[in-house]
Amino acid sequence: MPETSNLTDEELAKLSVSDTVYFGELISRYDKILLRYVIRRSHATKEDAEDVVQNSFIKMYRNINDFDTTLRFSSWAYRITHNELIDWYRKQKSRPQLILSDKDEDVFASIAGDMNIEKEAMANETKKEIEDIIKTIDPKYQEVIYLRFFEDKSYEEIADILQIPPGTVAIRLSRAKKILQESLQAYS
Amino acid sequence: MNIPQTILNKIKGENIKPRARWYFVMKHLALWFPGVLVTILGAISFAGVLFAFTHAGWEYREFVYPSLMDFFLAVVPFVWIISFTVFGSLIVKALRTTHKGYRLSVKKILLGSIVASLVLGVCIFYVDDAFKVDSIIRYPLHVREQGVWSSPEEGRLAGLIEEKYEDTLEVRGMDNTLWTIDMSGFGSTTFPFVEKGESIKIVGTSTVEGVFVACAVFPWDIGRFPGSPIKNNKHIRPQIKREQNNNPNCKVLLDNIKKHVSGDAKKSMKENKPMIRNK
Numbered sequence: 093m094p095e096t097s098n099l100t101d102e103e104l105a106k107l108s109v110s111d112t113v114y115f116g117e118l119i120s121r122y123d124k125i126l127l128r129y130v131i132r133r134s135h136a137t138k139e140d141a142e143d144v145v146q147n148s149f150i151k152m153y154r155n156i157n158d159f160d161t162t163l164r165f166s167s168w169a170y171r172i173t174h175n176e177l178i179d180w181y182r183k184q185k186s187r188p189q190l191i192l193s194d195k196d197e198d199v200f201a202s203i204a205g206d207m208n209i210e211k212e213a214m215a216n217e218t219k220k221e222i223e224d225i226i227k228t229i230d231p232k233y234q235e236v237i238y239l240r241f242f243e244d245k246s247y248e249e250i251a252d253i254l255q256i257p258p259g260t261v262a263i264r265l266s267r268a269k270k271i272l273q274e275s276l277q278a279y280s
Numbered sequence: 281m282n283i284p285q286t287i288l289n290k291i292k293g294e295n296i297k298p299r300a301r302w303y304f305v306m307k308h309l310a311l312w313f314p315g316v317l318v319t320i321l322g323a324i325s326f327a328g329v330l331f332a333f334t335h336a337g338w339e340y341r342e343f344v345y346p347s348l349m350d351f352f353l354a355v356v357p358f359v360w361i362i363s364f365t366v367f368g369s370l371i372v373k374a375l376r377t378t379h380k381g382y383r384l385s386v387k388k389i390l391l392g393s394i395v396a397s398l399v400l401g402v403c404i405f406y407v408d409d410a411f412k413v414d415s416i417i418r419y420p421l422h423v424r425e426q427g428v429w430s431s432p433e434e435g436r437l438a439g440l441i442e443e444k445y446e447d448t449l450e451v452r453g454m455d456n457t458l459w460t461i462d463m464s465g466f467g468s469t470t471f472p473f474v475e476k477g478e479s480i481k482i483v484g485t486s487t488v489e490g491v492f493v494a495c496a497v498f499p500w501d502i503g504r505f506p507g508s509p510i511k512n513n514k515h516i517r518p519q520i521k522r523e524q525n526n527n528p529n530c531k532v533l534l535d536n537i538k539k540h541v542s543g544d545a546k547k548s549m550k551e552n553k554p555m556i557r558n559k
Contacts, residue, residue, distance in 0.1 A: 109298050112291055112292070115291075116284055116288050119284040119287055146283060146286060146287055150290065153291060153296060153298060154296060154298060155298070155304075157299060157300065157301040157303075158304040160379070251382070251383065256382055257382060257384060
């Protein structure tokens with residue numbers, strides 16, 4: 093059994109072509125992260141979400157020779173899962189959603205900070221309002237907000253995941269924040 | 281469910297293998313193909329715009345078109361301009377589908393493609409002297425000009441020089457009629473482009489059937505934008521691109537043709553510059 097823990101994701105992806113053990117290590121590193129992503133972005137049951145993640149990993153393995161090592165493996169994995177999730181939405185005739193939990197406290201603080209809302213002023217009502225607004229905005233803005241604040245991805249990574257220019261990511265984030273701010277004012 | 285184990289079991293159980301590297305190389309090349317094709321078509325379109333403008337007939341414009349506006353409307357290569365615009369817009373779609381194309385902004389793609397099309401278009405324009413592509417896509421230039429230069433009654437005639445004598449030429453017109461061109465007013469037929477086997481354009485008048493008195497003679501491929509480089513390597517084109525009859529009667533004739541073409545006496549008076557150059 094080869095030692096895999098000290099290898100980077102990108103090295104593991106390269107070695108996966110010759111031995112599935114390396115790919116197994118990649119799956120172990122990302123299965124929970126991607127499962128959380130799918131569950132948060134859809135109303136899928138746990139079983140459905142696991143199927144989406146499983147199909148995504150099979151696609152990654154089939155296309156491992158297409159992995160561009162100049163990209164981060166995580167961006168590529170998110171991209172494939174994101175596309176698989178879109179296929180799932182189509183089959184289910186549903187739309188992307190955002191399922192939040194109590195553990196997202198820090199995320200709301202981060203969003204509020206980005207919108208110049210003082211941390212101290214962040215009442216429970218405000219968090220609830222932000223959550224409600226995020227859930228109703230256009231999925232293309234919801235997606236970038238989710239990846240930026242909930243998954244803590246950089247602009248470059250979001251661009252690689254959604255396959256859009258980094259400039260477009262910046263524009264969408266800025267518009268999303270504006271919508272949030274305006275909606276929040278209207279709310280209060 | 282243990283996801284890692286389930287996935288590895290599926291890979292082994294169904295004998296799933298990674299697709300070969302060459303498959304992706306071919307796929308990426310195929311994705312680049314529309315982008316490259318669109319850029320080349322854009323380049324051909326731009327070469328078409330250049331070709332149409334430089335071969336618009338600037339030197340004999342006054343004998344053919346009533347006004348400058350009519351001239352521009354007649355020569356603007358709408359087909360090429362539209363195709364250049366269409367292919368320019370398609371390039372964004374084509375390049376976005378490539379491997380890392382999504383990282384490029386619309387501005388970068390458009391700018392890069394337009395610059396590439398312009399540079400390539402200028403190259404095509406210079407390499408393909410007769411611009412054969414234009415002839416294939418639209419219709420040959422000589423066919424386009426056939427109507428204009430097969431009007432001896434309007435004072436315009438074009439054809440191939442079959443024989444050259446001291447002061448006359450035998451020219452086979454585009455409708456296969458053999459014309460005797462009276463060049464006596466020029467005092468000579470010794471001009472670099474007036475050679476047996478060459479095609480010429482003549483402005484003049486027909487007084488006797490089958491005889492055409494030449495008042496101005498142009499090389500066939502004249503019509504370039506003034507000052508644009510001469511590409512024809514068959515012969516050295518004279519500095520004066522139009523050889524004109526020094527017979528004073530021709531001034532009246534040429535003025536009459538111009539008046540007839542413009543149909544506007546006032547305008548004709550205004551533009552009544554001396555047409556005959558003293559050699």
